[in-house]
Each structure stands twice: as C-alpha cells, then as structure tokens.
C-alpha cells in the first residue's frame with residue numbers, strides 16, 4: 001500500500017471522518033548507531049554521484065532529487081534483488097506493471113479521493129504551513145512560536161491532472177498514490193489468465209506520487225517515489241499465518257540479501273489504535289535512522305477490504321472459486337510494501353563508516369554488500385604511464401561483461417583507493433609494471449585493505465569467489481504455512 005511512507009491506513013475508516021497518519025519519526029533517547037548524519041550523507045551523495053538536488057541549476061525543486069550514475073546502479077540492484085526473491089524465486093507470485101494514470105474510479109473506490117488527507121494549519125506568526133499532527137504542545141515546528149494557528153483543514157495528497165485537451169472536472173485524473181490498487185483491479189485478469197490457485201501473490205515495482213506537505217530528509221520522503229509492493233491473496237482461514245510468514249520472510253531479506261546488520265533492524269507490530277479498521281494485523285520493519293527508528297517496510301494484513309470495495313464499485317465479482325469446497329471465496333490479502341528510495345538511504349546509512357589508518361589518515365568507507373554496490377570492481381593502473389594503460393584497459397575489457405566496473409587513472413593510486421572506498425567498491429584491481437612481465441594483478445580488499453597477487457587468466461573467477469564469500473550466511477528458511485488449510 002504505502003511504501004515510501006506507511007504512516008497509516010489510506011482507506012476510508014468508517015469511524016472517523018478522515019485518515020489520520022501517525023508521525024513516522026519516533027525519536028530515540030539512545031545514541032546513534034549509524035555513523036553518518038543526514039548532512040554527511042547528502043553531501044557524499046552529491047559529491048560522488050548518487051543523487052543530486054533536482055534541477056539544481058535552477059535552485060533545485062522542493063525536496064526533489066535526481067539520481068546520478070552511482071545511485072541509479074544501486075537502485076537497479078535493489079529492484080533486481082527484490083524481484084528475484086519476491087517473484088522469480090517463488091512458485092506462488094507473479095508480476096504486473098499497471099498504469100500510473102488510470103480510471104479515477106479506482107481512487108474513488110479505494111477511498112483515496114475522499115479520505116487520503118492530512119490535517120493542515122497555517123502558523124499565524126511565520127505563515128508556515130504545517131501538519132496539525134506535527135504540532136507538539138502547541139508550538140510551531142517551523143518558528144518555535146507558541147499557539148497561534150489557523151483552523152484545521154484537510155488537504156488531499158493526490159496529484160490531480162487532466163486527461164485529454166480540455167481542463168474540466170470531467171477529465172480529472174490522478175497520478176497513482178500507490179501501486180497496490182493495480183494488483184486489486186487486475187486480480188481477476190491475473191487469476192484467469194494464469195489459471196492459478198490460491199495462494200497467489202501479485203507483485204509490482206513502479207513510481208507513485210503523493211503531494212506531501214512536508215517532504216524531506218533527503219530521499220526518505222519525497223513526492224515522487226518508487227514502490228515495490230506485493231499483494232498476497234490467500235484463503236481467509238490462512239491469512240494470519242501468512243501474515244506471520246511474510247513478516248519474518250521480509251525481515252530475513254534485509255539481513256541476507258542486503259546484508260543489513262540485525263541491530264539496525266526491528267519488527268514492530270502495530271498497536272490496536274494504529275490499525276486500519278479492516279486490518280487484522282500490521283507490522284513495520286523499521287531501520288535505525290540517525291533521527292530514530294523509522295519505517296522501511298509495512299507488512300499489512302488487509303483482509304478482503306480492497307477486493308470488496310472494487311467489487312462493490314465496479315459491479316464485477318472479484319472472488320476465487322475454490323474447487324475443493326466448491327464455493328466462491330473472497331481472498332484475504334497480506335501486503336509487504338516498501339520504497340526503493342528508502343531502502344537506498346537506509347543502505348547508505350548502514351554502510352557509512354569512518355576510520356583512521358595506521359598512518360593517521362582518515363578514510364571514509366561505504367561498507368556496502370557487493371550485490372548492491374554501484375561498482376563491484378574498479379580497475380586502476382598504477383599510473384598513466386603509456387606502457388601500463390593498454391594492459392590496464394585490456395584487463396578492464398575482460399571484466400566489464402562480468403561485473404559492474406569502473407576504470408580510474410586520475411591522480412595518485414592512494415587517492416583512487418580512497419575514492420573507491422567512499423563509493424563502496426568492494427574490490428580494486430591494480431595493474432602495475434610487474435603485470436607486464438608476470439601477467440598478474442593485485443586485488444585490494446575494501447574492508448581489510450589486504451592485497452593479493454592474482455594471475456590475469458583466473459581474475460574473473462577470483463573476484464567472483466570473493467564476492468560470494470562476502471555474502472551473509474543464509475539462515476534456515478522461514479517456514480511457510482501449510483497450503484490448503
């Protein structure tokens with residue numbers, strides 16, 4: 001459902017007039033357990049090419065970011081790892097890609113048109129527009145003045161646009177605020193065209209758009225973001241067991257596929273007051289950001305709310321015919337939902353490290369897992385000497401088909417190692433004058449800084465072995481509920 005920000009239910013709760021979203025940043029008393037703060041990370045991201053302020057030559061644009069060459073490689077890896085584990089490696093999940101702009105009836109049925117709102121007030125002192133639920137003790141979070149605000153209004157977070165040449169009410173459409181509805185409205189098509197039985201998951205990766213009042217914290221909360229969501233349709237009698245399964249399975253993914261240290265992650269079950277009215281249970285997978293525990297992913301039990309809402313609004317039957325019981329069942333849904341951008345910022349925080357070497361020199365290291373590092377292997381000639389360059393480029397040519405690589409010959413070798421450390425490159429391959437005679441190169445390890453001499457003919461294999469050895473040990477698989485009751 002939410003992905004970039006799962007502050008709360010997005011559907012219409014019948015007991016309340018609108019959707020209240022809980023503040024997502026719960027502050028911690030304890031000290032930091034990641035070493036970078038937001039400023040350090042944002043500056044590194046821009047300097048090295050992970051992400052830049054969007055349209056910076058025009059002064060940027062409202063907490064919007066453009067991804068650079070390194071950021072884009074990392075995002076591709078995050079998507080691939082998620083898709084691999086959530087769809088391709090499983091026998092019970094398939095993928096779709098739905099349109100960003102679709103029939104606005106979808107967003108009326110889902111409750112977004114009427115209820116996807118934040119309460120908003122203006123500070124009479126500084127005129128800042130702030131979320132009413134962000135005011136603590138009557139103090140303006142913008143200027144610190146106490147207690148003078150306009151009346152509360154609700155502000156809808158949907159981005160409106162017009163389809164066709166006429167800008168009138170009847171041509172209003174919306175940029176999707178979540179990818180999840182694409183799975184609900186295609187449930188029957190997917191079930192029929194794939195001839196599947198329950199349980200069946202439908203997964204999607206794509207951009208979503210929310211007109212957030214207070215975006216910020218780099219790419220943690222933005223108005224345009226990329227979601228990875230999966231709706232797992234199952235028999236109602238099995239849905240709580242599947243919810244328990246998916247909480248553990250998703251937590252395992254962060255530890256094993258992304259190598260996020262366990263102490264930076266936690267699973268937090270929502271209390272009754274946080275639950276959407278239709279939800280039997282919801283849990284967040286949280287990451288220890290420098291500003292406190294913050295949501296990475298939501299694992300929600302959505303019951304049959306969405307299918308019933310769309311069946312009611314469309315007049316189509318959205319159910320599953322159970323051949324054993326010979327009856328129609330409206331499945332329940334378990335939904336793991338996460339944002340690519342948010343995983344990226346969490347990975348950067350988790351990886352950031354600073355240390356001082358034995359010569360007293362400070363080095364910044366991103367200890368990224370090889371599978372998400374933008375560059376897996378850097379090729380560095382010892383110098384730009386004309387005898388070295390052809391050999392170094394030939395080594396690079398050999399590695400490019402197998403790894404994400406970078407070739408760097410600018411400045412001293414020491415500075416180039418530092419540069420690769422700072423972007424998280426696990427292995428550097430150095431070509432020196434001995435290479436011309438012995439056809440061997442030096443592999444330098446990012447974390448230990450140890451160096452090994454390896455013959456060029458076995459280089460691909462040697463690098464691959466190292467990457468494999470660096471992956472976390474896989475724990476026992478999470479036990480899936482027995483199928484069919």
Ligand SMILES: [Zn+2]
Nearest residue numbers: 123126140143
């Ligand atoms: Zn103010």
